[in-house]
Amino acid sequence: MTSASTILLFAQVVLLFHDLPQATAVSPSSPSVSIHPTDLGCPPALDIDPCVCTVDGATADINMDCSDLIDNDQLKKVFEADFLFPDLNKLVIQGTTGRVGIRKLEADTFGKVSFKHITISYTELNTVEASAFANSFPTIQTMEVTDNLFEFFPFEILAECEKLETLYVQNNMLKHVSVLHSNSLTHFDASGNSDLKYEDEIFQTAPMLATINLSNIGLGHIAPLTFAYQQRLSSLELQNNNIDYLYENALKFMSSSVISLNLDNNRIGTVESNAITGMQSGSTLQLKGNMLTDLPQNVWENVFISLKGDNTIEMDDNLIDCACNIKWLVSNNDYLTTLSEGKECDDKTSIHDPALINFINQHC
Template sequence: MESVMMPLLVGLVMGGGVGAVTKSSCPLPAEIHPCLCFDDDPLGLVMDCSGVQDEIELARSFTANFPTPDFYELKIIHDPMNQRLHSLEKSTFGEATFQRVNITGTQIIAIDGYAFDKSKSTLTMLALDGNRIAQFPFGSLQRYTRLMALHLAHNNLSLIPQLASPVLKLLDVTGNRPLVVEGEAFVKTPSLEQIILSHTSQEKLERGLFTTSTKLSVLDFSDNNLKEVEDGVIVTPNASMTLLDFSNNKITMVRHDAIIGLASNAHLSLAKNEIMKLQQLHWQHIFDQLRLPYGRIDLSENPLLCGCDIAWIVLNEEYRKLFTDTTKCINGEMVIYLDPLLYITMCRPFV
């Protein structure tokens, strides 16, 4: 009996006993060259293929004898001036699966709708920033049951069609310009929390884009060419938005009921625009959605005249204190320190 138990005990001590889990291991380095594999414990295996030159070399690396096809992350970080990787095909990654993919700086123009199909039940983040993607298979999103973050910033996309994903939480398409966003782009993405449309040459917003976005918390339209925020363009079913960014546009007017859905602690930025007046008819609905001490409105670097049109703000301490301390009148005076007594005296017909 003792002779039987001793090997078993040794095996348990060494981690190879009953119920022990064999740790995933990388393939032989020579078989995946120029890709590299390493164990990012405790997350899992990482495949770094930054050294590949083109599609053929990348695909060949994934024909190796893999002890396991399951990887935590795929990385391809290129100098955009030196590589010749132009596309990702259906067969590029063989049987490999990934939880995260980070590909940047390549010459990739198009991605096959099935390029990451083996990862449709494992992929949680797909980061493809800084490539040359003009064709992305948006229609395949609904097959990815765990994909929560899609990063497509600084590519050559021209259209965001209607998306369909029950789990997607973040979409970043910064720097794709000019970019057209279809009117029903977000109707079938009920979990979206962050939409980044910065620097996409937006000139006019469609009404009703976000009327089904029940969880939207961050919406970024900064660095565009917007001249007016029209009524009904930013409307969400819940008061869920904590950050709404319209900074660095050319906005002169925000219309009545243009923005509905701000959380009481939201930060609304309209910095670096061309707003001169804050008429009560158009602006009060925004102020009424915010509450101190966390709600804030940033109108810094606007040519605010601070005339009697803002008496309704100056005479309401809670409204006035919603401004950031960087929000100033055209004469340099901070709005939060404007004197209510002066406005009572000078603007009597308006107050």
């Protein structure tokens, strides 16, 4: 560097420091000045009203509660405030006595702010643009967008949200779920969307899912191998639907985990051989409130063997013809132990009824 350049650089540094506020010496006797964490992490309260910003003293996480919002204009204005630290931990917009009046989430709704956890529940929200959460793609871990009014959700964003573990979209008005592309997603809940449709391959590219809830969505059909690609599946909830027939491989599992499978309150009357396979010892199967009329040995014996345990299969409130056709079951104490006691027979008798068991064993 030439001497002229050095002199010029030194002059610029001098000018820079000349413009800075002068430091004031603090003597040991001077009162200390403390800055509360919220003074650093949150914008001025008036700038984000009616939202409330707090900083966790233990973790330094910055959280926003905007449950008292009136409309979208107010929401947008809040996030136009100057966030010195825009990497927020949590956003909550949750109606209590009535729906929060926000209706649309757009590209500029949240300004430059990002979140790790989002809860938007019981609002008038009817439109969610894919770009609304763009700033949060690298950070988002939990997204709970429930009990709103939207029919469409941009599921394609999952491929860009590499830390997203939990996605709850239950009790909205969703009509369709596209194929989920995620190597991080572990919990998915779309229950309560009463007329929901989805692709047969919906979960093929979401191998880490541990819990899936598709209850109360009007489901009438399970395609073969729908849930065969989850390596750690532990809970599958399909209750309160319209399923009437289980085809071969419809519920084929390859998970190494113990699985809780709930099929209560459907219309299941026919189950093909090998429709339910791959459930590990200790797993549970709930089939209460269906329309089963028979338990063919070639269909059910392997299920009872794989689920051997205490009350691991429930079939209460079905229409089973309890006669010689179930001798294979009532003559095996292990199978009777596996079946939870209920009113499985068409005359509301229990398969565990000693009189029924004695009669079948004597006459069949």
